Amino acid sequence: MTIQQGTDPIHVPLSAPESEAVEERAAVPAPPRRKARAGFPWPVTVLLRLVVPAAILGGWYAASQGERSGLFVKDPLTSFERFVEEFLSGDASRFFLGDATFDHLFPSVGRALAGLGIAIVVGVVIGVLLGISPVLTALFQPLIHLGRSLPSPALLGVFFFLFGTGDSPKVFLIAFSVVWPILLNTIDGVSSIGQTRAQAAQVFRIPGRDVLTHIVLPGAAPKIFAGIRTSLSFSLILMIISELQKSENGLGYLLIQSQRTFDYAGFWAVLIVLVILGVLFNSIFLAIERRALAWHRGATQQND
Amino acid sequence: MTETRVTENPVPRAASPAAGSAELLLDGVSRSYGDNLAVRSISAEVPASKISVIVGPSGCGKSTLLRIISGLDEPTAGRVEFEGVPVKGVPEGLAMVFQDYSRSLFPWMRVDKNVAFPIKHLPAKERAERVRFAIEEVGLSGKEKLYPWQMSGGMQQRVAIARALASHPKLLLMDEPYASVDAQTRADLEDLLMRIQSELGITVLVVTHDIDESVYLADRIIVLSAPPSVVAEVIDVDLPRPRDHIATKTDPRFVEIRGHVTRLLRSKEHATPV
Secondary structure, eight states: OOOOOSSSOOOOOOOOOOSHHHHHHTTSSSOOSOOOGGGOOHHHHHHHHHHHHHHHHHHHHHHHHSTTGGGTOOOHHHHHHHHHHHHBOSOGGGTTBOHHIIIIIHHHHHHHHHHHHHHHHHHHHHHHHHHHOHHHHHHHHHHHHHHHHSOGGGGHHHHHHHHOSSHHHHHHHHHHHHHHHHHHHHHHHHHTSOHHHHHHHHHTTOOHHHIIIIIIHHHHHHHHHHHHHHHHHHHHHHHHHHTSSSOSSSHHHHHHHHHHTTOHHHHHHHHHHHHHHHHHHHHHHHHHHHHHTHHHHHHHHHHO | OOOOOOSSSSSOBOOOTTSSOEEEEEEEEEEEETTEEEEEEEEEEEETTSEEEEEOOTTSSHHHHHHHHTTSSOOSEEEEEETTEEOOSSOTTEEEEOSOHHHHSOTTSOHHHHHHGGGTTSOHHHHHHHHHHHHHHTTOTTOTTSOGGGSOHHHHHHHHHHHHHHTOOSEEEEESTTTTSOHHHHHHHHHHHHHHHHHHOOEEEEEESOHHHHHHHOSEEEEEOSSSBOEEEEEEOOOOSSOOTTHHHHSHHHHHHHHHHHHHHHHHHHSOOO
16 A cells, blocks of 8 residues: 655665675765766766757657647747746846746645645644554545545535635645545555564653654655655646636646637746746755655665 | 582572562463463563573564563563562563664664663753763764664664663663674674673573573573473573683583583473473
8 A cells, every 4th residue: 555656666674684794884974975877977977868858859849840730839949938938037026037927836836835735744644643553544444545546636626616716625626636645655654663663662661752753753754755755746737637627827727728819839838837847846855855864765775 | 699509410400589689570470372372380580680591492482471571561370570569561670672673773863862762851961971871881982973774783783782771771681682693793792791781780681592692691591491481490500700702612511501401492392282
């Protein structure tokens, strides 16, 4: 029931092998931050990384020149100009951001983050409770699997009905949709803390509050972070979906509006924003994860 | 314990009860899981300020016994007394070192945090002093800011010992503490344990399946039989201290006691349980 990213499998720390090699490594205070990939010098690495994006841009341009596809695919340059025009500005007092950023991007991002925030709090709190108690897990397991397997966009109507037409139905839809990976991973992380660690906590008479904050949560953190990472990309998808109907602003609203008015440059400009947003969210998340789970990266590298 | 070396008797049996201060008393302790009897009517005394070792074949219920002594489990019959008080829950003044250091230490805390964690409730100054002392005792000064996983297994087990010492235990329980480290490290850690015990005068109870280790460390050996385990014999080891790996282990007395314990374990393995 673990949800894991294909790109970032969570390793379970194995017991360290007893050898001189480990003793040697003790002299190095921290493992090297990043190893050169496959031993290429860095200019080659940078070039290699640029190949695929360049090919995509080329494909995009080619499609925009096609007789049919050119009707709705605007070339990258036009789209980018449109993006700069709407989402950026020369006004330093507005942080060089344009009207569309304030009117559509920020409300969208705000709803996505609010939904994700609610999901993290609810997912971790309930996940810890269920992870600690096998009885509660057994009670709520069927409900969780039901909730998880519901295609949540189908519930959009229900959320409109329950919460009106403002921001709240959208925020709650996002929260409801992305809570599952966090919840399931938290349950899994908490219940796999291990007997020895639980026993150590008992023998040393660690008070319950400290067990929670210093043993249970840090121990489950690698899995919780893996869950949040999955939820992060879900929240962006759900952000768009929730704005396709009954919306007055947001990127999803812009997407649907530009399509309806045959403003394809505007449409592609929004897609550019979404790409930037996705990359930005992921980088920020990785930076946080890298700080919070430094010990885990080290521990797993050591045991590989 | 009084010296009870009798010439006719090659290996002295333990003196009768009430011969001095028993830190820990096991009186007819049994534990069964359903129909499965893990330990049967174990009675033994662990003398104060000495090293006692429980030795037995694997699966003889040593870990069950340790769980009962540490108050994590309750016996189905019999009683355990620690300093004359029946054990209910984990008693004050007890610390434990587990076999699996990589799982008992917390990989998200540095060495000093790991050692300080069980004494978090103490004032900062006393806590820092205890941590410094405990880390120095196990010879890890200067390694305080490492993470456990940056260290070798032997060093990690030293951290676990320091963590136990920091809580100023009267009784130190060790569950197969050196089963996961190599032979050389093991020998070093055995000597470390004996030095710390004599310096601090704490009561130590080690559980092991290693006969050599049991004779080398122990003032008293409690030999368990194959399951359902009973006490096969309690032996007071009269080898002089300080002990060392060359002199002690070539001492004819050491060889004699080791042979005796080995025979005990052998014969009990073949005996049919009642």
